[in-house]
Amino acid sequence: MSKSRRHFVMRVLAGLAAVALAGCDAITNSSWGPKILRNGERANRGAQRSLTAKSALAQEFSEADLSPDFRSNGTSNPSDDDYQRLAKDQFRDWTLKVEGLVRTPTQVSLAQLRTMKARTQITRHDCVEGWSAIGKWTGAQLSEVLALAQPQPTARYVVFHCADAMDNDGNRYYESIDLDEAHHPQTILAYELNGEALPIKNGAPIRVRIERQLGYKMAKYIMRIELVADLKGIGGGNGGYWEDQGYEWYAGI
Amino acid sequence: MPIDSDKDSQPTRRYQYLRHSWPVRLMHWINLLALTVLLLSGLQIFNAHPALYWGKSSYSGRPPILQMYGIQTSNGETAGTTEIFGRRFRTTGLFGVSKDASGTLVERGFPSWLTIPSNQYLAMGRRWHFFFAWLFVVNGFLYVTYSIASRHLSHDLAPTRLEWRCIGRSILDHLRFKHPRGEASKHYNVLQKVTYLTVIFGLLPFLILMGLAMSPRMDSLFPGWIDLVGGRQSARTLHFAAAMLLVLFVLIHVFEVIITGLWNNVRSMITGRYEVEDT
Numbered sequence A: 001m002s003k004s005r006r007h008f009v010m011r012v013l014a015g016l017a018a019v020a021l022a023g024c025d026a027i028t029n030s031s032w033g034p035k036i037l038r039n040g041e042r043a044n045r046g047a048q049r050s051l052t053a054k055s056a057l058a059q060e061f062s063e064a065d066l067s068p069d070f071r072s073n074g075t076s077n078p079s080d081d082d083y084q085r086l087a088k089d090q091f092r093d094w095t096l097k098v099e100g101l102v103r104t105p106t107q108v109s110l111a112q113l114r115t116m117k118a119r120t121q122i123t124r125h126d127c128v129e130g131w132s133a134i135g136k137w138t139g140a141q142l143s144e145v146l147a148l149a150q151p152q153p154t155a156r157y158v159v160f161h162c163a164d165a166m167d168n169d170g171n172r173y174y175e176s177i178d179l180d181e182a183h184h185p186q187t188i189l190a191y192e193l194n195g196e197a198l199p200i201k202n203g204a205p206i207r208v209r210i211e212r213q214l215g216y217k218m219a220k221y222i223m224r225i226e227l228v229a230d231l232k233g234i235g236g237g238n239g240g241y242w243e244d245q246g247y248e249w250y251a252g253i
Numbered sequence B: 001m002p003i004d005s006d007k008d009s010q011p012t013r014r015y016q017y018l019r020h021s022w023p024v025r026l027m028h029w030i031n032l033l034a035l036t037v038l039l040l041s042g043l044q045i046f047n048a049h050p051a052l053y054w055g056k057s058s059y060s061g062r063p064p065i066l067q068m069y070g071i072q073t074s075n076g077e078t079a080g081t082t083e084i085f086g087r088r089f090r091t092t093g094l095f096g097v098s099k100d101a102s103g104t105l106v107e108r109g110f111p112s113w114l115t116i117p118s119n120q121y122l123a124m125g126r127r128w129h130f131f132f133a134w135l136f137v138v139n140g141f142l143y144v145t146y147s148i149a150s151r152h153l154s155h156d157l158a159p160t161r162l163e164w165r166c167i168g169r170s171i172l173d174h175l176r177f178k179h180p181r182g183e184a185s186k187h188y189n190v191l192q193k194v195t196y197l198t199v200i201f202g203l204l205p206f207l208i209l210m211g212l213a214m215s216p217r218m219d220s221l222f223p224g225w226i227d228l229v230g231g232r233q234s235a236r237t238l239h240f241a242a243a244m245l246l247v248l249f250v251l252i253h254v255f256e257v258i259i260t261g262l263w264n265n266v267r268s269m270i271t272g273r274y275e276v277e278d279t
Helices: A003-029 A033-037 A039-051 A081-088 A110-115 A142-149 B022-047 B122-149 B152-157 B161-165 B167-175 B182-186 B190-212 B225-229 B232-259 B262-270
Strands: A095-100 A106-109 A118-126 A132-141 A157-165 A172-178 A188-193 A207-209 A222-228 B013-018 B066-072 B078-084 B087-090 B096-099 B105-108 B273-278
Touching: A003 A033, A003 B022, A003 B122, A033 A039, A033 B122, A039 B122, A081 A157, A095 A142, A106 A110, A106 A142, A110 A132, A110 A188, A118 A188, A132 A142, A142 A188, A142 A222, B022 B122, B022 B232, B022 B262, B078 B105, B122 B152, B122 B190, B152 B190, B161 B167, B161 B190, B167 B190, B182 B273, B190 B232, B225 B232, B232 B262, B262 B273
Parallel strands: A095 A222, B066 B096
Antiparallel strands: A095 A106, A118 A132, A132 A188, A157 A172, A157 A222, A188 A207, B013 B273, B066 B078, B078 B087, B078 B096, B096 B105
């Protein structure tokens, strides 16, 4: 091939590549593209649930694996006045409300939570961004807390309502899991990290640990737990703050 | 390549034969599409945390083995920096800091023309990645099934004992850019066979496995299986490294396609017809 012809071919190929990439952006920004592409992540959920047991445990580690500092991501100190007032008293006045589709709406204080059956686990926290950190978490099993409130048979999801505001419109962080995940032995409402009271940057007074999913599922600064039959009526209707921004509700990969 | 027919008194006989069956052709191009989207959406996902580590976690007290970031220079400019094993390289415009769609320099791992979507959008990058991951896996499964059933694997890809013995010669020939002609060009040469088999049954399954090793749910399949490769962050690094090896394979593959007759090779992967010059 002559030099000029080679240059011409290269320019045509570069042009085609640019058009193809612009096409990908157009699909991303279309109303239908993301809906079709989402089926990949739906298939992840189906495949992963059929390949692994419902109660299979996430890997646990030893003290030697602990990250020297467990990094904070997202909100590191909710600016909300009510939250700051609670924090000032080490959350003595904080109560966790468990309501929605339950027989007995319940309120649990931090002191009560600490008397409940506790579980300590050294686990790896995997962020959707790609990093991992290892921490030792102690908390009450969520299943025990739910048992106090007695979910109704119509309840299908557990929604965590948090204190941290995500924008100026008053939208706060929230997340949700199904009842299988809620009853998993490693799903705990953690009030301790590495043997000390959970720091504010990591979600004080409690953050939920959902060890077989990504970090954004593990809501921090939890104020209220709501049992629902359907996620549509909450927030943007996709089951969580990040889900409303396009992230998948099932975060197993 | 044009043949120097002046030296030959005998006229060359040219004929075409069906080199690639239609399923192989179709699956080849689906594979190209899937792997291209997987690479570019993968770089989008990498950009959400442009650093690679070795071990179980990212925060073990040890620094990353690779990272890309921007730094403020003394004259107030942002400079792209790539750090590999503690060694720093200035990579402004390409890695660490590059121009966005509007032409302003922004801090990002890989540049916008190497990511899908082009802007920083992790949620959509993941949608693209997983959708095409499934396309790639289904296509790959069908390819392997077809290759076994149609004997494409045993006839065309498995090296013969004689070929194994002559592999040294084949390596030398490749280094001298000397390629089989005539009848000998009608089947894959031994180096080509070994490379294809290594990619199909080694590199690509490894790439998928390292992707699954990053999944906290797949982690629970057999407790501790990810430690076999050094932990989740090692798996992420290996997933990236395997993708780069695949890019290297594609570069060499395309180079070989060009120097052994670009149009003849491309046509044989579109219409199936390959022209042989019989001297």
